[in-house]
Amino acid sequence: HFTSETVIRGIYQGLNTLGLREGGPLRVLEPSAGIGxxxxxMPEGYNAQFLAVELDPTTAAIGRYLYxxxxxxxxxxxxxxxxxxCFDLVVGNPPFGKQTLYDPNFPELRNFSIHNYFLAKSLxxxxxxxxxxxxxSRFFMDAADPAAxxxxxxxxxxxxxxxxxxxxxxxxxxxxxxxxxxxFRKHDGPRIRxxxxxxxxxxxxxDTKEGGTRPxxxxxxxxxxxxxxxGNMVYSGGMFQDALNCVAxxxxxxxxxxxxxxxxxxxxxxxxxxxxxxxx
Numbered sequence: 034h035f036t037s038e039t040v041i042r043g044i045y046q047g048l049n050t051l052g053l054r055e056g057g058p059l060r061v062l063e064p065s066a067g068i069g070x071x072x073x074x075m076p077e078g079y080n081a082q083f084l085a086v087e088l089d090p091t092t093a094a095i096g097r098y099l100y101x102x103x104x105x106x107x108x109x110x111x112x113x114x115x116x117x118x119c120f121d122l123v124v125g126n127p128p129f130g131k132q133t134l135y136d137p138n139f140p141e142l143r144n145f146s147i148h149n150y151f152l153a154k155s156l157x158x159x160x161x162x163x164x165x166x167x168x169x170s171r172f173f174m175d176a177a178d179p180a181a182x183x184x185x186x187x188x189x190x191x192x193x194x195x196x197x198x199x200x201x202x203x204x205x206x207x208x209x210x211x212x213x214x215x216x217f218r219k220h221d222g223p224r225i226r227x228x229x230x231x232x233x234x235x236x237x238x239x240d241t242k243e244g245g246t247r248p249x250x251x252x253x254x255x256x257x258x259x260x261x262x263x264g265n266m267v268y269s270g271g272m273f274q275d276a277l278n279c280v281a282x283x284x285x286x287x288x289x290x291x292x293x294x295x296x297x298x299x300x301x302x303x304x305x306x307x308x309x310x311x312x313x
Contacts, residue, residue, distance in 0.1 A: 066085035
């Protein structure tokens with residue numbers, strides 16, 4: 034997968050709001066790095082050292098060639114010997130899929146889908162107060178089973194979310210899929226934010242194939258903050274009658290729409306480490 038430039042730039046706008054640019058030296062993990070678009074598009078002003086993990090050897094080699102000053106691991110995330118909570122920032126686009134993985138350092142995640150495993154392990158590797166920013170399938174937030182969300186809520190707060198229209202990845206990934214941008218902060222003390230985002234709610238969604246509206250289950254965060262959805266949740270027809278997707282007008286400026294919505298993030302949430310990256 035290759036995350037689009039527009040989406041990555043939107044994520045960095047959110048991270049700017051959270052205070053990462055002013056945060057001093059950063060240890061950054063990208064657990065499914067592809068060719069390294071998050072490294073290449075990091076804005077000026079960030080002082081960051083990346084660790085990029087990528088399974089595919091050809092893709093990993095391209096990333097290593099393009100970004101030789103970063104650290105690179107050509108292996109599956111489940112086989113990467115990472116278990117210490119030491120990263121200041123984790124960014125990425127976890128692989129979509131329902132298959133499971135076994136990680137000897139995180140056996141409690143063995144029943145999670147590969148997608149939710151990547152998300153949960155990545156956030157576990159953040160140091161207290163660290164920030165995670167991800168592009169995820171909508172099924173993480175909207176799944177009827179809240180187990181993965183509840184697991185993550187035990188050690189991280191959701192700071193904000195933006196739902197992207199199904200066309201956001203059409204140009205670069207040749208697929209239509211509804212995705213979310215999520216921002217998290219690892220607990221560094223008692224939980225201070227609501228865990229309502231672990232629950233779902235029912236809304237009425239347009240049915241473009243049969244007409245009228247039908248009940249639809251989405252995450253409570255988006256049900257209560259529909260302005261964080263770029264477009265509308267609709268039953269958009271196609272092969273599957275129950276295909277619920279986020280649909281937006283084709284002429285929207287996606288970058289501008291993301292930029293407006295990351296403004297809901299609470300400012301300056303990031304607390305820098307006291308020691309430098311070289312000392313760690």
